[in-house]
Amino acid sequence: MEDDYAIFLSPSSLTRVEKPPSRPEDEIMELLWQNGQVVMQSQNQRSMKKLPSFKLLDADHSAPREIRSSSPSHKHRRHHHQEQQQLVTGHLFMQEDEMASWLHYPISDANFDHDFCTDLLYPPSSSPTAAVAPCVSSTVATSTPPILKRVSQVSVSASAKESVPRPPVPPARRNELEPARIHNFSHFSRHITARTEQSELSNSKSVMGESTVVDSSNTPAAAPESRAAQAMPSNTEAASGGNNNNNNANANMSAAGVPYLQSADVRLGANKDSLATCEVTVTSSPGGSSASAEPTAQKAASAEDRKRKGRELDEAECHSENAEFESADTKKQTRGSTSAKRSRAAEVHNLSERRRRDRINEKMRALQELIPRCNKSDKASMLDDAIDYLKSLQMQVQMMSMGCGMVPMFPGVQQYISPMGIGMSMGMDMGIIRPMMSFPNVVAGSALPTSAAAAHLGPRIPMPAFHMPPSVPAPDPSRFQPSNQSDPIPNPLVMQNLNQAQQYIGLHQTMQIPHPQGQAMAQPSSRRGAEKVENHPTGRSISF
């Protein structure tokens, strides 16, 4: 009949034929090729003229097309088409040229039958790639022609298998498949990721997953199938390796511009498994996915999308069919589109949630790398470390810039600066001036006293990490020397702050080794920390 072509053609006429008004949701819509465009129409309305090349198929497929339940592959295909059609209104328009390129490939019945049968024979179980694979591989001699063949073959086989003109396929399944498939096709990436995550049994889900998987698999295989890849990076996981093959095949196929081809490709991909998976995924996508697919489908105006969709549809069909067989048909029937929608929504939600979490984890890892000596695997402690480090870094920068500003002053200016330093220090540390006076001596002596002095100065600067006891520096008075009073005034402050920052770093270093020291023992540990800092001078200031 005329609609043979329809199945494999991208549902250009999705818009037009969602379903015949009288047709139930699960009616198998066929994608028909009308005047160079794929039109979806219900099986009942086989008014489409099929392309000459598909004549072979027509005869076989006319009946099978309508058969829903009989043959899994057939059904899947149909579902795919229908879904596609439903989803992609106008977006799935196959370029006439595209169509023609592969459409006119001679399709031998024999091949079809052989391949088709194998496809059909492909057990509903997800693993039966073997049967199909051989056929597929055999049939697919060339990328394009074989695909056509495959498609036709599949359709043929489907038709052959399904002698029943529309067996009462469980509506649920159908709905699921279709929406899922179309859904998948329309926006591979979108649904795929969501789909793959949720490998629900629902047919639509399987279909969806398939498509995504297929996509994902395609990507690696076929560069041109970039879109596929995007569509299903996540799906690949779900999809078995077979899918990849199929996807790749599909990718190539898609180039042909025929989603149908793609699907055929997928099948041809000689990955029965993938097919199976696709089907499963396709089928699993419940009506919900289809709903989502629709909007997405519309968005996917690119031919690629269409191709993908075609592919997905095909895959979804075959997979869904298989999946359907595998899963209880009755379940599908009972499962309404609502549940499918819900499950799909949940899947989508989970997927997005996971992605969000991944992003956050990735950033946390990046942050962890920036923090020196951060061996914490716990998020909270790592964040704690990050906060402390950030504070110490800020302090360090502050100190250094102060030092920079201060140093250029020649000695004569020191006196001038002192008041300024004091003023600054006042702001920072009111009661430190006196102890500060002894600073220069300390500084000149060694870093040790400096750190000690700093420790004594205590945590003037709000640095919670430094639990330096603001104890009065006992040794300071002893070191107090009036001779250097003027100069060191600003310096001690700087040094103090700097030392505090260093302390943190030193403590950080210290803590690495003698952990029990902790920050509580600021004084002794700070001294030790200072020593450590001294002993391990790094070219860079305050290097961890």
Next chain:
Amino acid sequence: MSSRRWRESSRTNMSEEQITQLLSTLRQLLPEIPHSHSHKASSAAKVLKQTCNYIKTLHREVDDLSDRLSQLLATIDADSAEAAIIRSLLI
């Protein structure tokens, strides 16, 4: 499934709160860019990203300042107090 999620959430509630608190602290440390509405929802990812960038900026600043200080150190009297200060800064 829902029960599992609930269990997970109850398990991680404490740490989640803790983390949110830490994140808010971190956010306060970051240099705010006063937009028209600085009260913008900063997600954890944003805060972490800003933190990473800020730390990198601080690193660069420290390097820059170290270079300057070492240059200054070369220009002044090595025995002066300033030199000592600079040296301490540079460690």
